[in-house]
Amino acid sequence: MTTTGHCLCGAVKISVTDLPTDMHACHCENCRRAGVIGMTVPVAAKNLEVTGQEAIGVYDSSEWGQRAFCKTCGSNLWFRAKEPDADFYLSPGLLDDLSTLRLVDEIFIDSKPAAYAFAGPTNQMTGDEFFAMIASSAKGNQP
Numbered sequence: 257m258t259t260t261g262h263c264l265c266g267a268v269k270i271s272v273t274d275l276p277t278d279m280h281a282c283h284c285e286n287c288r289r290a291g292v293i294g295m296t297v298p299v300a301a302k303n304l305e306v307t308g309q310e311a312i313g314v315y316d317s318s319e320w321g322q323r324a325f326c327k328t329c330g331s332n333l334w335f336r337a338k339e340p341d342a343d344f345y346l347s348p349g350l351l352d353d354l355s356t357l358r359l360v361d362e363i364f365i366d367s368k369p370a371a372y373a374f375a376g377p378t379n380q381m382t383g384d385e386f387f388a389m390i391a392s393s394a395k396g397n398q399p
């Protein structure tokens with residue numbers, strides 16, 4: 257099954273095969289400054305088709321991560337590790353149909369401002385817990 261989407265101005269168009277149902281929220285400082293709350297759906301590189309490459313700007317937001325945006329309208333497109341085959345953490349707001357998605361977890365919950373909260377229930381992880389999880393799964397992937 258294919259799900260389509262586009263940025264606010266339409267310069268960047270996406271097409272996703274086998275869209276996952278799990279949506280994630282990140283309350284870290286970088287996501288907050290880039291657009292209030294980082295909402296993402298992880299999509300494997302092989303399942304994402306993008307048109308309008310010339311409209312895409314990329315910002316190195318950390319040593320290991322990049323954020324892409326539309327240079328015309330400023331829409332957040334995705335977050336991605338700086339590796340050629342890395343998954344795209346796509347902004348769900350780009351999609352034409354979000355009806356199959358559900359919010360399952362929130363990371364960097366310790367950085368969430370008191371001003372807002374999701375109704376939940378969600379699995380919540382602090383920044384330290386998240387980094388510990390990344391470290392242990394990275395170790396597990398080593399040959």
Ligand SMILES: [Zn+2]
Pocket residue numbers: 263264265266267268326327328329330331
């Ligand atoms: Zn745009």
Ligand SMILES: [Zn+2]
Pocket residue numbers: 282283284285286287288294364
């Ligand atoms: Zn974040």
